[in-house]
Structures are given as C-alpha cells and as structure tokens.
Amino acid sequence: MARAGLTPERLTLAGAELADEVGFDQVTLSALARRFDVKVASLYSHLKNSQELRTRIALFALEELADRVADALAGRAGKDALAAFADAYRDYAREHPGRYDAARLRLDPETAAASAGVRHAQMTRAILRGYDLAEPDQTHAVRMLGSVFHGYVSLELAGGFEHSAPDARESWAWVVDSLDTLLRNRGTTP
Amino acid sequence: MARAGLTPERLTLAGAELADEVGFDQVTLSALARRFDVKVASLYSHLKNSQELRTRIALFALEELADRVADALAGRAGKDALAAFADAYRDYAREHPGRYDAARLRLDPETAAASAGVRHAQMTRAILRGYDLAEPDQTHAVRMLGSVFHGYVSLELAGGFEHSAPDARESWAWVVDSLDTLLRNRGTTP
C-alpha cells in the first residue's frame, strides 16, 4: 500500500486546522485519521498518544501567536505598542478560535518553560518599558494585561458580547485606552 | 432490588462535587453511576443525556456563585463593593474549580437568559452605580470587569502565577485597586 507521508508536524498542523473547524476539544485521533484516510493505529507511529497531539497543537499555536505579536510590535512603543499587542491577540483568537483554545492548554512546567509562552511574557514586559513601572508593579501589570486580554477574548469567543450593543470592538478600544491611562498613572515618570 | 433514590438534583450536586475533584471535563455519566453504585443506563431515567448533566451543573454553579456574590455585596458600595465582588469571585473559583469551569460553559441563548447569569450582570451594574458612569461607558466597564475577573481567575487556576513572586493575592489587590482608580477617573462626577 502507498504511504500517506505522515509526520508529527503534518499531524499537528492538520490538528490545528481541525481545532479551528470543530473546536479544540473535538480534536481526536480518530478524526485526524479520517482526514488523512488512514487507520487510527497508524498515528501511533508518529505520536505517543492523543495527549501528545494536543500538547503539540498548543505549542504550535503559542509559537504562531508569538510570531504574530512580535510582528505587530515591531517599531512601536507606548500606547501604540499596547494597542498593537492587544489587537494581534484578539485577531488571532477570532481567526483561529481552536488554536487559541489550544494555546490555553495547561502544560507541565518543563514543557511550558521551553515553549513560546516565555516569549509572550517577554513581549508583555517589553511593552511595559514604555510605562516605566518599578517592581513589583511591573509584575502586577504583566498579570493584569494577560488577564484582561485573555478574559476579554475568551468571553467574546464564548459569545458573551454577541447580542448587545455596543459592538465588542468598541469596548475593546475602550479597554485598551483605559489600560493605557492606568499604566501611565502607575508609572514613576512624573 | 433496592432503589438508589436518584433525582436530577442529586445527580447535579454529585456532578458538581465530581467536577471539583477531577475537573469538569472529566465528569462523565459513567463516573457518576459508579459514585451512586448504579448502572449507567439508569441515569437516563433522570437526565436526557450527558449534555444535560453538564448544563445542569453549569446552571447550579452560576446560581451558587451569584448567591455568594450577592451576599458579599450586601451593604457595600464603591471600592468596598468592587473588592468584595472580586474576592467572592476569586474565592469561589479557588474553592470550586470544577464548578467555576462549569459556570463558563457556553449555554444556548434561551437557557442563558433564564440563568443566574442575568443576576451576575445586574450585580456588576450595581457596583458601577458607585462610579457614576454614563452609557456606553457603563457597558464597556461591565465588560472590562468581567474580563479582568474571569481572565485573572482562569490564569491563576491554570497555574500561570504559581512559580513566581509576588504572590497571586498581592497582584489581585493591585488589580482591584487599579480598577477602582480607573473607574473613578472615567466617572462623570468631578
């Protein structure tokens, strides 16, 4: 029989696409095998188990999102950078809801330490350089930004803002503006 | 054979407890049947299917959380109310991580409209009365509060702040303080 040319990378990418189509929690080895027109057991030559697939999709999404954010941040600073970061985040979640979900998968500490999650934290701190915060305020601010962005995007994806005015985009702009003001007030620069 | 005395309510409560113990996504009819020492098929006399169980647990958690928040808010206003709301939210999620997850389950519009989710929105708006915001700012603020609280709690539960200083509780206080300042500045009162 002809070989299908499976690799962990191809399976991961297909899994990410599947996640966007049917939801991250519906990504199964069975569905993936169907997509490649292959028997389920064949996937076990390339993946230890279904958990490894999920982890790989999560790492892939973190990487892809970090790349996008890095791109969006290039050459920007201050509020401009904050808004670019926020938009890159929100846009990714809207374009790739399944991958976004995957990026929120809880990873074990070692895996997380080796993931692009580290770059995310670095980029968040880079934005805060424009606001001149001393520790521990800077850490508090990193956590707050992460919370707001993640919280907003996840509520929006869950449909929480769907059937009410104003538009979710307007509230997003208001939130970003508010965070900018807040961070400027918290800064040590007079 | 003796009857086990199953009811939708008892199954829902046991499901909520199970969620806190093993995670909401691990709540299965099989596990629930084992807990009652009953065959799985017997549960179908009380629940349409496993989705109904999940929905019932979600509604139960929303109700329970709303009760707690209402309790915490009684007799408070302004920053005091904001902090009480925030703490009630965070404490519930830490005490009942599985139920908290359940409360985030996406409900269909009619179910959501009849759920305690409505009370949550009302209470959030009640807090904002202390800050005197005009529309559409008030709606933006409702969304921002929901985002921050949900985002922070979900990142904390996911272990995001675990292996770093300062303590997650300190950042929480900082965030609540920041939100208070922010809302006061956005208010129309001079």
Add this chain to the structure above:
DNA sequence: GCATTTGCCTAAAGGGTTTAGGCAAATGCC
C-alpha cells in the same frame, strides 16, 4: 389488593483510545 407507574436492570451498538503483532514499502549497504 390490584393496576399502573416508576426506577433500575441487562443487552447491544457505536465511537474514541491504546497496544500487539504482521506485511510491504522504503532505505542502506555491498
């Protein structure tokens, strides 16, 4: 006390995960 309803049962089918063992295609070596 008897008929009806209700609650839990067995049985079975369908789908996802995972392991064991086999055959054929690809690869490497002379």
Add this chain to the structure above:
DNA sequence: GGCATTTGCCTAAACCCTTTAGGCAAATGC
C-alpha cells in the same frame, strides 16, 4: 541490482464512555 534492515501503515482486540431498547420489580394510587 540484490539483499537485509528499518519504517510505515495495517488488522485485531481490549477497554472506556454514550445512548437506546426492552424487561422486571418496587413504589404508588385507587
């Protein structure tokens, strides 16, 4: 090019979760 080894996909089978169908016995109602 021919042969041995490795690799990739296969079949088979076990286990778990969900859901439906049909049966019997306990509880309920008159």
